[in-house]
Amino acid sequence: MIDPLMIRPEIALADFLPIFISSALVLIFGGVYVGIYTAVKVKYLKPWAIIIAYGFWTLTAYCLYVMGSLMHVGDFTAKALVVAAIGLFLLPFAVYYMEDNVHKNNEHDTQGEEDGK
Amino acid sequence: MANKSVWSDNRFWQRSATWVTGFAAILLIWLTFDTSAQISMGTDKDIQNKVTKRVPGPTVINYKITYERSPKRGLEVPIIGGNDGKGNSLFQEKEKFFGRDDWSEKEARAMLHLGKLGSQAKNCMDCHTLLGNGAYYAPDLTKSWLDPMWEDGTMQAIIGGTLGKELSKEEAMAEFLQHPELYPTHARQMPNLGITKKEAIGIVAFLKQMSSIDTNGFPRNFGKMKGAINGK
């Protein structure tokens, strides 16, 4: 029998603030990562800035870890959070790859002429 | 352009969107069937047979209700009619509700019906929260039946003192609901909503039944911590 306190432990009073801050930062860092990545790809920023983008993703993953451990999430939720982190990492790649592909495929069409089918 | 990839094919994504949406919707509907069965309201027979339902039937008002920690689930659950020591309801210990503890299923159901209707007709949810949903201008009512303000007799003393008679918990609650403006507990006062005596009794029955719903441990530690540690 597992100790029930292991299943649903209390959140320590001092942990609430770090939890809220880290969970807000998860998406803010994540947004910055995705933003810089896209900006580099559409040539608003120099290519080396991609390093900064990955740096922000690392921060995102770290914040997720902090948030999850302070909240004492269970096994299942921990896995869900890892999936979300990986999803966020791949997201801009996938979006950029797909959009660019479509763009190239349609480069010679005149805009507004296709009927979308 | 050569080699058109599937990832940039409009049709592919249109189909994917349809499949994903369809799959999610079917899963939700399937879960809805399961959940609906689990949250359907119990009956008096269930209580007689000591069957714990997530939403007990209206005759639960004949029993004593508490909110205690279940060691098995690691959270607080409503306990009806006494605790067997392992966090399960015994359905034994009765409690008088407006002087009786033998309300029939029909009578109890009628009270609950009136109370639920009343809770909507008076827009309770636009100041209070019920099961945590609603507005945040007034206290949560999920476990209000078990609130220490009523459990320890504070409110009964205030209301009974004003009326010059001794009142049970449910009588005091019904009195408060009819004339909330006479018993202010905070600068923010509940207005008089024209609740009649019969409606007030119904609403109290509704609140008592709501406190017996298994809410997976929400709210946490309800009434276990007495007195402010630091209110600022």
Next chain:
Amino acid sequence: MANNHLTSESKQLATWYLTFAAILFGAQLLFGLIAAIQYVMPGFLYGILDFSIARILHINALVVWMVFAMFGSVYWLLPDETGIETIGIKVGKLAYWVFVAAIVVVVLVFLLIQVGPASDTTIWFITEGREYIEAPRWADIGIVVVALTFVANLFLTGMKGKQTGIVTVLMADMIAFAGLYLAGMFFTDNISVDQYWWWWVIHLWVEATWEVFVGAIAAYGLITMIGAHRKVVEMWLWIEVAMLFGSGILGMGHHYFWIGTPEYWWEIGALFSALEPLPLVAMFVHVLYDWGKTQGAQNANGDETSVITNKPAFIWFVLNAFGNFLGAGVWGFFHTLPQINLYTHGTQFTSAHGHLAFFGAYATILVGMMYLAVQGKNGIKVMKNTKTSIWAVSMITGGVMGMTVALTIAGYVQVIVSRAQMGATWAAYFDGQSGVWFTQAMDWRLIMGVITFLGFLLLAKDLLTTGKNPVHER
């Protein structure tokens, strides 16, 4: 296209819808101010227009103005997308007046009658008393009829004219939108069942069908305002639909943690809620991408002018991408997991999230559509910002952000004092409400609310006057 000075009947009708939406938007802010004052001065209008009534009007005006603006937006873009005049426009106009009349009656009943006895008559004619959908049952039926005529017009037009990807998405989305309302129209004694289905309306509107609607409108906006490539935009729209519905439909689980529903919703809610921000982040990238690409292509042709044909509308559309991410994404995510939601459920956190999410995800883009309509109605080729439009957008956005931050602080006090320390009782509740941080946060919320309202007045002025302003290119 027939958008020059509105030869299209559909666009004419759209301007009616958008105008009434703007009026209700003002009413929403006004009643919000009353409720905010009551937090600071509880005696204000006590017994005359109590908090519950002010709040009902605040949130119902919100929902209804958005529905009006959504219908208006669809009537606006239909002729552009399908290439034909909208079918059944006469019925559409009739439905508009029925809808307006019903809203006026409902508002008057809320204001003057307020509550009724605990009986079916009250549910049918005064209030249903369920947050967001308090409208009495007769009005429910009216709303469904109006919504169905709207859906019928959309379908008939879409099937006869050119059925673009945007129109297809809107057709599917709007039928779900209208159908879901039915889930909120019955009475039950079982509060758990009641709230279970109530969330079908609220959640599946706000976190699924409305979000997809916004995706479709954003696609239309990107094509009309910056000349983004239709194939790119439409393919993207399908991906958005897959992501939004894929995460949003089962994301419903996060409302089923504590209402009597089984524990398995914790896992479902946690998983899909964790995924819900991804499409919002993606939407943000997409706008950036399209803007960068089209501007880049134009610059490459030696043309350094902006590709944007409607500056104020574009600002609101960009705010939408950003606000959706911030309000629905960030503010949603930090209280969505069950472990923390146990403490934040039913506190001002929800209110902070609600304010920023409704504004960021919906108000912004619908205001953008209002600007597009002003442009079309006045036959403007390139619409520029005026001082008023800049002030309006800055004050409204600043005000809403300010309110959100204030409510977040208030929510934090509630979580710590009322929930974590004192266990959510009556006394705990009022202890939290009287804390210095809480009361000051409520003062700030009121101040920020006033700023928002002043911003709205400027917005109204700008929408009414900018069309005649000579700065625009015609």
